Amino acid sequence: MVDVTARSPIDWSTTAAANRRRRRYAANRRLQAYGIAAISVAIGLLAILIISLVATGYSAFVKTEITVDFPISSELVDADDPASGNYRVVVRSGLEELFPDVPQSDARALGQMLTNNAQFMVRDAVVADPSVIGGTLTLTVPASDPIDQLNKGLVARDTPEDQRRVSNQQIEWFDELEAEGRVSTPFNWGLFFNADSRFPELAGLAGAIVGSFYALLVCFLVSFPIGIAAAIYLEEFAPKNRWTDLIEVNINNLAAVPSIVFGLLGLAVFLNFLGMPRSAPLVGGLVLALMTLPTIIIVTRASLKAIPPSIREAALGVGASKHQMILHHVLPLAIPGILTGTIIGLAQALGETAPLLLIGMNAFITSPPGGILDASTALPTQIFIWADSPERGFVALTSAGILVLLGFLIIMNSIAIFLRQRLERTW
Structure with a gap:
């Protein structure tokens, strides 16, 4: 049997013992540094992901709307059956009253200022309140996607006209509407309460x-x-x-x-x-x-x-x-x-x-x-x-x-x- 009490005590004051302690402490510090580096990389990548999503998607939480006065003529909308009226012409008439000097050749471009479903929104408003037939209906409707992108600054005005979806004439019309106070940018509740649509300005979750x-x-x-x-x-x-x-x-x-x-x-x-x-x-x-x-x-x-x-x-x-x-x-x-x-x-x-x-x-x-x-x-x-x-x-x-x-x-x-x-x- 070996007598453990006979062993000589370890001298912790020697240079070799001090070197071993330094190596152990250095290993501990390296391990901590590796852990901190791993956590920092993970947090950094997550931050990059969140920042990129916010930078790209924040604009979808607001939408561009335009207030238009639509003349609801009894010739276009029958009071007995308001749902079957010619609301496409009603929408066009409302825009033409805002810009009476627009030539017929630019009528299509003018109509593209509003969402394609503007006629159905006007129809639903008239059906809900038939008393507006024969008068004027003031309604705020979403702008089309190109105009919405223009208002949010995602379409550069200095880009050549043939390289953007918004024409110079449409930019002038939009600036006039904005000067008259007809353009607003509210929170896009439709993102949560609308179903999917082929038009980005109307699509929701x-x-x-x-x-x-x-x-x-x-x-x-x-x-x-x-x-x-x-x-x-x-x-x-x-x-x-x-x-x-x-x-x-x-x-x-x-x-x-x-x-x-x-x-x-x-x-x-x-x-x-x-x-x-x-x-x-x-x-x-x-x-x-x-x-x-x-x-x-x-x-x-x-x-x-x-x-x-x-x-x-x-x-x-x-x-x-x-x-x-x-x-x-x-x-x-x-x-x-x-x-x-x-x-x-x-x-x-x-x-x-x-x-x-x-x-x-x-x-x-x-x-x-x-x-x-x-x-x-x-x-x-x-x-x-x-x-x-x-x-x-x-x-x-x-x-x-x-x-x-x-x-x-x-x-x-x-x-x-x-x-x-x-x-x-x-x-």
């Missing part, structure tokens, strides 16, 4: 927001109870053998499967085999539920494992059955972690695009869906549609849509953090 809500609702109603039930069985009841090990491995693998694979599965099973309606939030929600289910199972099992064994033993010791022990004691204590993981999983599902594209949730839908069986889009697919559109106004709308999507993701993650801190218990 209402249909996509409602479609995403329905899809996430279906996803939650399917994946949440099934995921919790599967996790409880695997953690509390399933025997530990090679079959359950195989199931656990496959669940972990499913959590890492690319989302487009789930889209192909939904296309083959839900659409082609079961014949469910294409582009419906029901199908989108089921596909997202397949994606979210492995995450919920893994999170629920981790939450159940975190409950101290003494809770189970105490419940069983006072005579509770196993299912009473799980439902009355273990599961309530695991709920904070389960809810946190579920909300994070739903937030991830909200941003998925590929599976929804494969099941057709990228159709051109001009009204919000009335239910889970109606054709719809979703926020990520709506952003994809706008990104593929040639009009310049959709560039800002694409960035604005991304900002709105990021806002919803931040809200959902904030709710998860709040629930975790509010409901979490320590032992």
